[in-house]
Amino acid sequence: MTATIKDVAKKAGVGLGTVSRVLNNHPSVSEETKKKVLDAIKELEYNPNAIARSLKIKTTNSIGVMIPDISSGFYPEIVRGIEDVANKYKYNIMLLNTDLKREKEKQALIMLKEKKADGILFISNTIDYKLKKEFQSINIPIVLIATKDDNDEFYSVTIDNENAAFQAANYLIELGHKNIAMLAGKKEDPNAGVPRINGYKKALIENNINVDEGNIFYGDYKFKSGYENMLKILKLKKKPTAIFAASDTMAVGAASCAMQMGYRIPDDFSIIGFDGIELSEYFYPPLTTIKQPRYEMGAKGMEKLLKIIRGDTVEKSTELEFQLIKRSSCKFRGD
Amino acid sequence: MTATIKDVAKKAGVGLGTVSRVLNNHPSVSEETKKKVLDAIKELEYNPNAIARSLKIKTTNSIGVMIPDISSGFYPEIVRGIEDVANKYKYNIMLLNTDLKREKEKQALIMLKEKKADGILFISNTIDYKLKKEFQSINIPIVLIATKDDNDEFYSVTIDNENAAFQAANYLIELGHKNIAMLAGKKEDPNAGVPRINGYKKALIENNINVDEGNIFYGDYKFKSGYENMLKILKLKKKPTAIFAASDTMAVGAASCAMQMGYRIPDDFSIIGFDGIELSEYFYPPLTTIKQPRYEMGAKGMEKLLKIIRGDTVEKSTELEFQLIKRSSCKFRGD
DNA sequence: ATAACTTAAGGAAACGTTTCCAAGGAGTGG
DNA sequence: CCACTCCTTGGAAACGTTTCCTTAAGTTAT
Numbered sequence: 001m002t003a004t005i006k007d008v009a010k011k012a013g014v015g016l017g018t019v020s021r022v023l024n025n026h027p028s029v030s031e032e033t034k035k036k037v038l039d040a041i042k043e044l045e046y047n048p049n050a051i052a053r054s055l056k057i058k059t060t061n062s063i064g065v066m067i068p069d070i071s072s073g074f075y076p077e078i079v080r081g082i083e084d085v086a087n088k089y090k091y092n093i094m095l096l097n098t099d100l101k102r103e104k105e106k107q108a109l110i111m112l113k114e115k116k117a118d119g120i121l122f123i124s125n126t127i128d129y130k131l132k133k134e135f136q137s138i139n140i141p142i143v144l145i146a147t148k149d150d151n152d153e154f155y156s157v158t159i160d161n162e163n164a165a166f167q168a169a170n171y172l173i174e175l176g177h178k179n180i181a182m183l184a185g186k187k188e189d190p191n192a193g194v195p196r197i198n199g200y201k202k203a204l205i206e207n208n209i210n211v212d213e214g215n216i217f218y219g220d221y222k223f224k225s226g227y228e229n230m231l232k233i234l235k236l237k238k239k240p241t242a243i244f245a246a247s248d249t250m251a252v253g254a255a256s257c258a259m260q261m262g263y264r265i266p267d268d269f270s271i272i273g274f275d276g277i278e279l280s281e282y283f284y285p286p287l288t289t290i291k292q293p294r295y296e297m298g299a300k301g302m303e304k305l306l307k308i309i310r311g312d313t314v315e316k317s318t319e320l321e322f323q324l325i326k327r328s329s330c331k332f333r334g335d
Numbered sequence: 336m337t338a339t340i341k342d343v344a345k346k347a348g349v350g351l352g353t354v355s356r357v358l359n360n361h362p363s364v365s366e367e368t369k370k371k372v373l374d375a376i377k378e379l380e381y382n383p384n385a386i387a388r389s390l391k392i393k394t395t396n397s398i399g400v401m402i403p404d405i406s407s408g409f410y411p412e413i414v415r416g417i418e419d420v421a422n423k424y425k426y427n428i429m430l431l432n433t434d435l436k437r438e439k440e441k442q443a444l445i446m447l448k449e450k451k452a453d454g455i456l457f458i459s460n461t462i463d464y465k466l467k468k469e470f471q472s473i474n475i476p477i478v479l480i481a482t483k484d485d486n487d488e489f490y491s492v493t494i495d496n497e498n499a500a501f502q503a504a505n506y507l508i509e510l511g512h513k514n515i516a517m518l519a520g521k522k523e524d525p526n527a528g529v530p531r532i533n534g535y536k537k538a539l540i541e542n543n544i545n546v547d548e549g550n551i552f553y554g555d556y557k558f559k560s561g562y563e564n565m566l567k568i569l570k571l572k573k574k575p576t577a578i579f580a581a582s583d584t585m586a587v588g589a590a591s592c593a594m595q596m597g598y599r600i601p602d603d604f605s606i607i608g609f610d611g612i613e614l615s616e617y618f619y620p621p622l623t624t625i626k627q628p629r630y631e632m633g634a635k636g637m638e639k640l641l642k643i644i645r646g647d648t649v650e651k652s653t654e655l656e657f658q659l660i661k662r663s664s665c666k667f668r669g670d
Numbered sequence: 671a672t673a674a675c676t677t678a679a680g681g682a683a684a685c686g687t688t689t690c691c692a693a694g695g696a697g698t699g700g
Numbered sequence: 701c702c703a704c705t706c707c708t709t710g711g712a713a714a715c716g717t718t719t720c721c722t723t724a725a726g727t728t729a730t
Contacts, residue, residue, distance in 0.1 A: 002474070004716055015680035020718055028678060050449040051395065052716030055386045055685050062429070062450075070405070071415040071630075073613065080406040083432050092446060094397070095430045097418050111427060114385040115397075139337070223617055249617070256619045278408065279617055282558055282584070284591045295406075339686055350710035355688055363708060387686030390715050 003044040012040035064112035064120045065093045068100050073277045081298025119305045125191045141308040145301040147191045156317045157301040164290045164322045165199025168244050168272050173207050176333040177242035181215045183229050185246040196246045226253025241333055248273035248280040266331035286327035293320050338379040347375035399447035399455045400428045403435050408612045416633025454640045460526045476643040480636040482526045491652045492636040499625045499657045500534025503579050503607050508542050511668040512577035516550045518564050520581040531581045554585055561588025583608035583615040601666035621662035628655050
């Protein structure tokens, strides 16, 4: 049987209120009794019971982290950022994979509610109406990471996706490219899909380049869709000289396809990705990309959540800086 | 104020024992009262308090997952496997990054003890004497994943590293290679280090190839160490024709280095990796590798832990099947 | 020396469950 | 119709803390 506060009190010959006080560093306990208690604790190998504590003080020091899929390249580093600051403040994280399924999201929410999580970090690329309702009905602080809701009703940490895409496309243009294809995300994705397409278009327009809808290929951010869309691109009569992909994984899929077909990167196609995951760095040729500050997104999101829990006032939505990382998958194209 | 069981009891006009019974699907409660209670629950939007429940029944349905670094390519899929089966059985996982630091491991253990985790999954590549002691003193079931202790005192889920390395080197030999370098892990790593080196040596010896210690390059499994060791290999007077790396990341580092220096893969060097992470698949040329069943390791580990918690008897150590995945980074070498 | 404070300490109550025990009522067999 | 059993139900106790209210003892001022 593991020792409780009561055992400690008995052993130390004090009341149990006193033990609790030394445990929590309350003042108004004499050095003498404090020592007695501490000795008893050591002797009994007493270990506090956080469950009992939580029941009483209605706070668990646990944070729920809802994520589409931890095994998908983009997310682990966000989680690392979260856990580091959580750990720093003595919080724990409970990880829940949602696979972007409503049912799993719902289950996760119920679980977090029952287990009395002090807060929730929701990482995703979409958040629909029903989910929004559920978030609002639940009585736990929530911060969105890498996504936001349409009306800015929730706290969020994101980057400016449109601007980032703009910079990416613009960079290609600066390098002299005029025929630039886009490997886009999903049209229905208001977060990583639409804004990146808009940024791309905007860059073209501002540089007086015609936007050709036939140059935009929609995919699901994954390798295969990059690979397969590249196949289509290679069949185009007017092949682009550069490609902007809405994810590194698609970019790499496209590059692999091209190389396999005998083309060279960057000589035949300049390719720029998006996200800045490890793969972009380790791929050969190393991929030029827009790096999202994933670690910071996690860390910042967690810090924000902690502040909300404490009752501090914080800005509703914060936008972090992205970064254009120039590597060798892109090349100047003289005409 | 959120409703409690007491409120439900009052509203339904029954005793609180009864409410508890319908909540837990105990038999011996009439359909009639059951309905009354259910109605009251709905009306009050009652939500059970898992904390209070845990305090009473001394079980939390939470599992601690200790991992070196979730942002490091090898681990996320293990965690996914874990979470999937945890979720299936209504368990939650608490994720703790240890960075292989004793102090962080210790802190994590304390936390899990206080929060009364029902079990612990420890993922790592080493486990030293002190940690072992701590594991033993803590009173929580533990399963090791991707590692084991020297005396098999703990439950574990692993692969046969030596045999896997043997197969890898052997495959290279089958392809006609005779001068095979190894990008090894750490000599002090009894798990992913030593056995893989032994397997490599064994394959050479069985095929009457001289083991040249100068052909073994020690690293830390990371890209950079693969890259830098490749630099050394390229300076060798008798360059190997094939390379076996103890991790995919090192393999890719080496391949990148070689390609950057103007060599071709697999024409100039056949390269085989180890782990079977996504990177090996997405790299170009796709990397031949030994695939560790990471998802299954996590899933199996969690299942095992659950059985132990339930009191079932399970085998101490289970070895999962690895897989040699042949891709285009290796090539037959006629003499 | 007494009154008025201050400080340290003890312990009951409460947090929201589950479980066990006792008891009422209904059904069954003789 | 009585004794017995079985089923359903109510409620107290317990899980291990924290917190608040008391009280005892010590200190200071008058």
